[in-house]
Amino acid sequence: MIRLVLPCWRTGLVALILCALHGLASCSASAGTKEDVLGELHATLSKTDILCADFVQQRLLKALSRPLVSRGELTFERATGVRWSVKEPFADTMLITETEIFSLGADGSRTPMALGGNAVFRAMAQAILSLLSGDMADLSGAFDISADRDAERWSLGLVPTTPMVLKAISRIGVTGRGYIETMDIIEASGDLTRLEFSGMTSTNCARGQVK
């Protein structure tokens, strides 16, 4: 009887150990993933105080048979905020700061945008600002964050915590390889806004753009 038990016991122990190790690994993997990803992002982004990129924005509304596509450039300067400059099809420039979103006139004048009911746009702007500045604390205040990564890309899922915003936005999905590359804003109504960033770099950016 002892001879039978021993092999079982050993297999069991090995199995147990293997399970435990696997379990631990997957626990720490999932916990580690979110912290890792956030930490990684924070590290990447906080190294620089300027970022610029080109973007393509597609708005897919259920009521329209084709997406509304606009293109432009953005510049992020840590001291001031994000300058969001749409170039096609119509020129339109905005300035996103911690506290306020401005519309920038051709002469450089800034007017605060009245966005009383437009929760979607405000949430989007805040998310962009937080993601570009690497302020993960700010982000986790406004959203419940889930994170994942595979070999090449990391991805974040942001679900708004404020009920008011939740009524407008169901989820924001962000992916990237170092810096941010795509951002999908899924609205509660089923409409979708997709942003694609290309050529995001911290070098060769024109400074003093953001005033």
Next chain:
Amino acid sequence: MLGWLAFRVFSAPFVNTNLLSLLPAAELDPAITEVVGKVQKRFERQMVWLVGADDRDSARAAARRAYNRLVASGEFEELYLTHPEAQAQKLPDYFKDLRFSLLTEQAYKQLAQGQAGEFAQDILKRYFSAGSPLTSEIVDVDPLLLLPAYWGTLTANVAAQIESDDGMLTVRDAGKVYVLLTARLKETPFASSMQGRIAPVLEAIAAFVSHDYRGGLFIGAGVLPHAIAGTRRAIDEISTVGVWSVVGIVLLMIFVFRSTVPLVLSIVSISVGVAGGLATCLVLFGQVHLLTLVIGSSLLGISIDYSIHFFCRRFDFGEAWNSAQALRQVLPGISMGLLTSVIGFVGLWLAPFHGMREIAAFSIAGLCFAFGCVVAWYPMAARGMGTLRRDLLLRGLARYRTFWTGNLRRPALLVLLPLVVLGGFGSTRLVAEDNIRLLQAPDQSVIAAEKRTRDLIGRNLSSQFFLVEGVDAADVLRREESLTAQLRDLMHAGRLSGYQAISDFVPSPARQLEVRALLKPQIVGEDGALAKIAPLVGVTDEVRQRYADAFVSQDNQQTVPLTRWLDDAVSGPYRHLWVGGSSQGVMTIVGLKGIFDIAALKDLANRMPQVHFVDPAGQISALFAKYRHQAAWLTLGSYVVVTIILILRYGLFGSLAVLSVPVCAALFSLGCAGLLGEPINLFNVMALLLVLGVGIDYAIFFREMGSDHDSTFLAIALSSVTTMLAFGLLALSTTPAVHSFGLSILIGIIVAFLLAPMAGSRLDLGRRR
């Protein structure tokens, strides 16, 4: 005693604490005045509160508790915490009905001037613009995006900071969350009895909000907190003035007369006087104003004069005290005194100010009653008193008096001349102030809370507004539209920040038809904007067809009437703009924000028929200035009347001697105001009337008694000290009007007292200006 009486009186419903009700009605068309009055009454009953906390749940819980407490108080006829209609995220049906009737100014101009290309271009821009609220729902209903464009232009006038959060209107600012509570009181906030009931409730709410919730804050905007603070302050001041006057007088009487009998009798006569004054006011006006009581409580300083003169006779009577004879001796003096005081107050009565009339009625009646009490009752009551010996006090006063008798040159040079010179010089430095703030004692904490609330909810409407009249709703809306077109021009020129008008939400029928006519080719036409942009942005044929069909079917129908808006929940925050029917038709209000050029607005109202510019505060300031001038003439008039009476009795030289006392006193009082940098206002001038009355009193007493009775001087000294006490304490008030009044009287009386012996002289050697 007075304090107790005061407290009893204040809890009575007939005490009116509204300072504005003291003033004469504005000089407008009576129908307009009636409407403005109604509007102000409705406005003053409204309150807005913000319950704030560091997080959303705390703010909501605190707001709910505050709401329950307010409901339990039973003082409100309307109280809103949740706004179910504001919960809907969907486009209100109301705007669906109006989607073919609302066009921005810019779009209107473009279509009217045939610039359809630009019109279409703007629509495209809106599709791609980042900030506009573009959703499937809107595109479905309004593919030309006319509504978002229209809302964009309205945001200057709409409270953009307030959001609807699960039914509660919420404001987020600097990390705090505030929940909005709106309310309307059942009665006017100026009813002191209601104030007494609601003030503890508000304090309790403020206490538990700040105590039980992290970062809890309870602030509000509206007339109620100002009214409560004002009443509290007035009560404090009346108590102070009343109590100290009484204490001072009691001590003085006891010290001088060495017995309590005069004191008791004096109190009786004063009480009779005050009761008589109060009763007269109630009979005549049905109510008594707080300010009347404040000033009236100083009246006891004058009415005690009669008692004092009577009792001072005790010093001169030698062995036999005969109260009836004493009365006979003082009677001419105190009668003349009563007469001139009453003339002084009649001057106040003539002012068309309701408040002044109340004060005049109260004072005249009070003095007459006190006088009557002395004359009728004292001889009997004071029969058994002994005489008093002349003592140090009397001898000192006698010395002072000799300074004035005989050759007048020395006193003239030493006293009169400097007084007159200073007075004259100071008067030239007088600066007038007629602001309505004269009547307000500012309570900083209330003002700060109000400012904070208004900043947070973005509702910074001025107190000035336009009143627009029309035969019916269509007419009044059309008139509003011409007005607002002009207002928009002013806004572009930077002379106005914004406005609020019903026509922004419900265009007049005429305008609706115009807009429809302009839109028709764009929506239905083959070459129209809709046809052009649909393929560019991907509007489906189905949506397009549905939109065009809806337009055609609505085009055949009536325009959207005003009642549709009034009945809909959408109109909630703006319903106050609709005044409703009057004898001439209907009226609406156009609210204003950020006025930088009042003249331009007044001019606008003058140019446009049926449009009136209402400026309550400005009107009151203008009234104050006007009445200040009138009061100055009144004062002069009173002087003339009094001079005539004096001449009749004392001859020319005598009357000059008598008159110089109050004249110099008044002059010096004015001069002091100028030298001290105190601005002169209506209430200073009113005070001068009183100085005339009192100064004449002293001069006449002197003249009547001749220069032999030192006790006369004592009596005058006493009465002036009591008057100084009574009125001088008013100078401590924080309400500028009362303060000016008290200070002018104080200075005037001091000088009148010092100069009074001069009236006794038989030669006219003094210089008079």
